[in-house]
Amino acid sequence: MRTYGFIVLGMALLSIVMAFAQSPSWLIGGGFSIYLAWQLLSKEIKERQCKTITKGKVLSIRANGTFLGGQHQPLHNAEIAYLDTVKEFQNLPPNFIHDVSPGDIIEVKYNAKKPDVAYVNFLE
Numbered sequence: 001m002r003t004y005g006f007i008v009l010g011m012a013l014l015s016i017v018m019a020f021a022q023s024p025s026w027l028i029g030g031g032f033s034i035y036l037a038w039q040l041l042s043k044e045i046k047e048r049q050c051k052t053i054t055k056g057k058v059l060s061i062r063a064n065g066t067f068l069g070g071q072h073q074p075l076h077n078a079e080i081a082y083l084d085t086v087k088e089f090q091n092l093p094p095n096f097i098h099d100v101s102p103g104d105i106i107e108v109k110y111n112a113k114k115p116d117v118a119y120v121n122f123l124e
Helices: 002-021 026-048
Strands: 052-067 074-082 085-092 105-110 118-120
Touching: 002 026, 052 085, 074 105, 074 118, 085 118
Parallel strands: none
Antiparallel strands: 052 074, 052 105, 074 085, 105 118
């Protein structure tokens, strides 16, 4: 996603330059491209700020209705309890249900200043 984010960010900058060089209507495409670039890059930026690791207990796992690559690969949502907090982690990969089951203890990376910003640590 990082590569696509930078490509879209480049398109946004080109659209803004073209708005001054050719027509102000290029600003519409530039605004849309900036929004799309933010959607693609924001998760990675937030995840980079999460450096503290703790253990969390998986309470439940369920498919969320989004499929990746076919009907046999649904993305999953999981409720995980960590640091006296229960958070629902969304859009976990299809193999998550095969590797983890409810009741398992897994690693969670979180931001020490904002513990509600957390991600499942897949690099165990």
